Amino acid sequence: MGPSPSPPHRPAPPHRPAPHRRSRSLATLAGHGRTQCLAAAVLALLIFSADAFSPLQGAVAVLHTAVVLLVAISHGRRAVMLTGLACAALTGGAFLAGHMDDLSEGAAMRLAVSLTAILITTLLSLSNRSARTAMAEQARILELTHDTVVIHDADGIIRYWNDGAEHLYGWTREEALGQPCQQLLQTAYPADEVRQALAQAGHWSGELTRVRRDGRRIVLASRWLARFNGQGGNIGIIETSADLTEQRRADAERQRSEGRYRAIFNAAGFAIWESDWTDAFRVLERARDLGGGDLKAGLALHPDLIRQAGQATRIRAINAAAVRLFEAEGAEQLLAGSIVAMYTPSSEAALVQVFAALSAGERMVEAEGQFRTLSGGMVDVVLRVTVPPEDEDWSRILVMALDVTERNQVQAKLAQLRTELAHVSRMSTLGQLAASIAHEVNQPLSAIITYGKTGRRWLARGPEHAHEVEDCLQHVVTNGTRAADVIARIRALARKAPPKTDTLVVEALVAETVALVGREVQAKAIAVRVLCPSDLPPVRGDKVQVQQVLMNLLMNAIQATAAQGNPLVDGDTARDITILAERADNLVRVSVRDSGGGIQDVEPATLFEPFFTTKADGMGMGLSICRSIIEAHGGQITAANNDGAAPGSGRPGATFAFTLPAAPEERAAGDGVGESGGMHAA
Amino acid sequence: MGAHPHQPSSGGCVSEGGVRALSNPIIAIVDDDAEVRGSLLSLMRSAGFDARGFDGAVAFLDSPARGQAACLVTDLHMPVMDGLALQAALRDAGNDLPIIIMTAFADPALSQRALDAGAAAFLCKPLDPEDLLTRVEAAVAGRDR
Known part of the structure; x- marks a missing residue:
């Protein structure tokens, strides 16, 4: 395989060293031009005189070609053509003047030869002229280019040095010309390789370093072209170079920056991974369309899209902490997969929150969720999802995960202890209350029974004791009244604190209550969905009491749902609770729908009677108190088994619902609330 | 039973006991x-006893009935001095009066304490x-023996 015959890209170099001389002294040339013009005119007149008036027998007019050439040195096309025409005219004139009377064949022949010579000279000059113009333009380009253009001869002596070279290397043209190029610039380059390439292919391109006049070393991308004379002998080199120093520095900086980023990424004590969410983005766009422009509504209607979006994320890079956190054997086990899809049902809402925030254009969002690890464990993490700058298509989403499992376990333990303590203290308060009530009621009861029996005894002893009997009966009545008074006092005590009437925003109340049971929900891996139209009117009531009712219903729903098997087996997503708030005329209805075992063997209404309980350790007061609270607020509380099967499972579950009057200042029955039956069925 | 039939009573009791023999037991x-x-009180009278009522342990301890009574029926929960304290005070003074304690709070622990300290009954x-x-009559009969 031989060297390629010609370089693929070849700048048009001048074929002789003339351009630099020319281009250097355009002003001088202009001065020369005028002198030459004068000289040409004088010369033409002399030739004309000699031709016309001298007795010389020869083609004197041929000498006019010298005039044309003289003009052609420094003048344009038009001047050359005019000169040619003028010379031809002078020749013709001289012929007429000298040979008018003597039209010999020889004279005519000489005229023809002269005219032909002038014509040829003019044409050649014109063609030469245009070639030179092209070359001058090329020379101008060489001057103007920012790259350096240097020409040196076979001995390496600089013969041409453009503005780019002046600017980059620091030596002026005057200083550089005549200097040995590689010594001047202290060029470090693979000399043998270059020599060989020039000899074989006629050109070389590569990198070299040189030292500028100010002593700074620079890296250049250089292209060298061998110059040959007509016989194929090497007469030097044309080289053009571009400064790579800045680019190199930027490259190195970029590399260092990338290295630093990688080091931080890999060495971070917390889990980080970079993920491609472009497909998830598309899924969410679909969900938004299905929700009529509202992503959250779309996802509420099609919860399967949440999982789909989660699964559509692909891990590009992941650090060691993340591999440990998700209990993978190595990074490759997680690459191209999705961690986000490993969320547990209880974290669904958190994921929706992340999707919604990012879709709304936020660059960073934080959410707490629970995820399954590859080895089947569970981790609680705080996720921070960041969209890097200029990553509009979500192709390089950065996810950081802080492991809060231990913290949550401690918190859960604390919460449990607190609950137990509260329960114990409630029970002991209740026990004290019961004892105190028992004492207060037992005293009159004891007196009544004793007086009753004693009365009978007096009666048996004979009529003379009638006044004793009367006394006993009197006291029976007194003590009966006294017992009734005790009961009345207790009821009055309970009524002493009138319910406060605040204006309650149902959505906020529900969200707050759901947050309170968050830990319970997470521990039992239950998904809680909240469907609350944004235009729901507020209600009036005692916030603490209403929240107590909702909390009670929610806790019951959680317990009922959790009693149904293990959620972690085959990713059962049907362990969910739906809280639905909707408007019903001038009431707001809040329902809690569980996927538990439903209400068994009893009339649902029985559940609200005092002391009814299905729990071994229950008091049976919860729902009874709930009913009292709701009825005191002017609402109603109901319970019913759900129709048919819950989505995704065979369990119907039960729905507990209560109503509260809408706040009076709210406009009367409006049609602002959408048809929520559909949501309920979903 | 905390009563000791063969043990001689204190001097005060003996002289009061003479009165008691002539009338209904107090x-x-x-x-x-x-x-x-x-x-x-009405119940006791209907059964032929001489019943004396006191609204507190101190009132009873300060009264002559302290030495005359054949049986004491006392409430457990009372202000100032409760039934158990009254029982202890009498025992400390060497008084073996049969005591029946009543309460509106059923508390097994208290009941046991009272019985251990020699109460005739806890109701x-x-x-x-x-x-x-029945219990009062049994207590009175046991004491007379």
Whole structure:
């Protein structure tokens, strides 16, 4: 395989060293031009005189070609053509003047030869002229280019040095010309390789370093072209170079920056991974369309899209902490997969929150969720999802995960202890209350029974004791009244604190209550969905009491749902609770729908009677108190088994619902609330 | 039973015992609740006892009935001095008067404490009057023996 015959890209170099001389002294040339013009005119007149008036027998007019050439040195096309025409005219004139009377064949022949010579000279000059113009333009380009253009001869002596070279290397043209190029610039380059390439292919391109006049070393991308004379002998080199120093520095900086980023990424004590969410983005766009422009509504209607979006994320890079956190054997086990899809049902809402925030254009969002690890464990993490700058298509989403499992376990333990303590203290308060009530009621009861029996005894002893009997009966009545008074006092005590009437925003109340049971929900891996139209009117009531009712219903729903098997087996997503708030005329209805075992063997209404309980350790007061609270607020509380099967499972579950009057200042029955039956069925 | 039939009584008791033999046995009722106390007094009288009522332990201890009574029926929960303290005070003074304690709070621990300290009976309110009478009569009979 031989060297390629010609370089693929070849700048048009001048074929002789003339351009630099020319281009250097355009002003001088202009001065020369005028002198030459004068000289040409004088010369033409002399030739004309000699031709016309001298007795010389020869083609004197041929000498006019010298005039044309003289003009052609420094003048344009038009001047050359005019000169040619003028010379031809002078020749013709001289012929007429000298040979008018003597039209010999020889004279005519000489005229023809002269005219032909002038014509040829003019044409050649014109063609030469245009070639030179092209070359001058090329020379101008060489001057103007920012790259350096240097020409040196076979001995390496600089013969041409453009503005780019002046600017980059620091030596002026005057200083550089005549200097040995590689010594001047202290060029470090693979000399043998270059020599060989020039000899074989006629050109070389590569990198070299040189030292500028100010002593700074620079890296250049250089292209060298061998110059040959007509016989194929090497007469030097044309080289053009571009400064790579800045680019190199930027490259190195970029590399260092990338290295630093990688080091931080890999060495971070917390889990980080970079993920491609472009497909998830598309899924969410679909969900938004299905929700009529509202992503959250779309996802509420099609919860399967949440999982789909989660699964559509692909891990590009992941650090060691993340591999440990998700209990993978190595990074490759997680690459191209999705961690986000490993969320547990209880974290669904958190994921929706992340999707919604990012879709709304936020660059960073934080959410707490629970995820399954590859080895089947569970981790609680705080996720921070960041969209890097200029990553509009979500192709390089950065996810950081802080492991809060231990913290949550401690918190859960604390919460449990607190609950137990509260329960114990409630029970002991209740026990004290019961004892105190028992004492207060037992005293009159004891007196009544004793007086009753004693009365009978007096009666048996004979009529003379009638006044004793009367006394006993009197006291029976007194003590009966006294017992009734005790009961009345207790009821009055309970009524002493009138319910406060605040204006309650149902959505906020529900969200707050759901947050309170968050830990319970997470521990039992239950998904809680909240469907609350944004235009729901507020209600009036005692916030603490209403929240107590909702909390009670929610806790019951959680317990009922959790009693149904293990959620972690085959990713059962049907362990969910739906809280639905909707408007019903001038009431707001809040329902809690569980996927538990439903209400068994009893009339649902029985559940609200005092002391009814299905729990071994229950008091049976919860729902009874709930009913009292709701009825005191002017609402109603109901319970019913759900129709048919819950989505995704065979369990119907039960729905507990209560109503509260809408706040009076709210406009009367409006049609602002959408048809929520559909949501309920979903 | 905390009573010791063969042990000679204190001097005060002996002289008071002479009076007692001539009349109906005296039953002391100590309860801060007037209605309960009234009902028990009536009950005791209907059974032929000489019933004396006191609205507190101190009132009883300060009265001559302290040495005359054949049986003491007292409430457990009372202000100032409760039934158990009254029982202890009498025992500390060497008085072996049979004591029946009543309470509106059923508390097994307290009941056991009272019985251990020698109470003749521990009864919960509301009382069964017939049951109380039987026990009072038994206590009085045991003391007379």
